Structure formats: C-alpha cells, structure tokens
Amino acid sequence: MKKDQFTENSKEFEDKKANLIENTVKAIAKGEMLIDVRVELSPLHYHPWLSELPDEFRQEKEYLSDEEVILDDAVLAYSRHGTLRMSTGCFLENALNGNVKQTQKDFAHHAVDPKFDENHVMTDFKIKLEDITAVNMLKIL
Secondary structure, three states: HEEEEEEEEHHHHHHHHHHHHHHHHHHHHOOOEEEEEEEEOOOOOEEEEOOOOOOOOEEEEEOOHHHHHHHHHHHHHOOOHHHHHHHHOOHHHHHHHHHHHHHHHHHHHHHHEEEEOOOEEEEEEEEOHHHHHHHHHHHHO
C-alpha cells in the first residue's frame, strides 16, 4: 500500500512539475514573465535565472538544472527554431555573453527593477526575453 502511495505521489509531483515548466516556458516566451539577470563583474558575465521559480523545481539534474531547461525551452519557443536543440544548450546565457556591447544597450533600454552595489554598478535586473537583441536574431536563423 505504501509503495503505491509513493508511486502515486511521485507521479503527481512529476505531472505538477511538467505543467509548471510548460506554463513558465510559455509565460517567458510571451513576455508575461521577466527573466532575472545577475551581473558578475570580473570578468563581465551575465547569468540569467528565474526568481519566481519555486525552490522545489530548482533541483539539479546530472548536468542541467530545471531552470536552465526552462530558459532554453523558452528561447526555443520564442524563436520557433527547433534546430537549436542540437546545440549544447544554455542558449540564453550564451546569447547574453556573446555580444556584451549589444547586451548592455538592451539592458540600458529595457532593464526592469535594476539593483546596484555601493559603487553604483548594476548587479541584477529583470528583462523580457523579446527585449534581448541576440535572442531576436535567433528568429531569423
């Protein structure tokens, strides 16, 4: 009886998780959910993450977290270009860091809720997926 209950609870959790991931991907792709971006200064690096994702869904897999899967799937859904899946993933992080000058322009115009350190250097902000130029470029590939 306990084994059946455990199996049922596990399936219920997996179904809930799959629905959350699907809904989150859609919300990001539609611009309804903003992406948090942490700025690391030495060397300059942008790290996307999702503050609105419940902790129970931040579990690490062997090589990829649910959060990275969600962000990658959101980029794929937004760009509607399925061949990107053949890449190694981390599309958003690679896009943010591939052209830092353009990324800085995007953030200057579209960053929401920026956070600054004591030296007035931006350390975090939120942004819509559609406001990241490098991601828009993926739509034409």
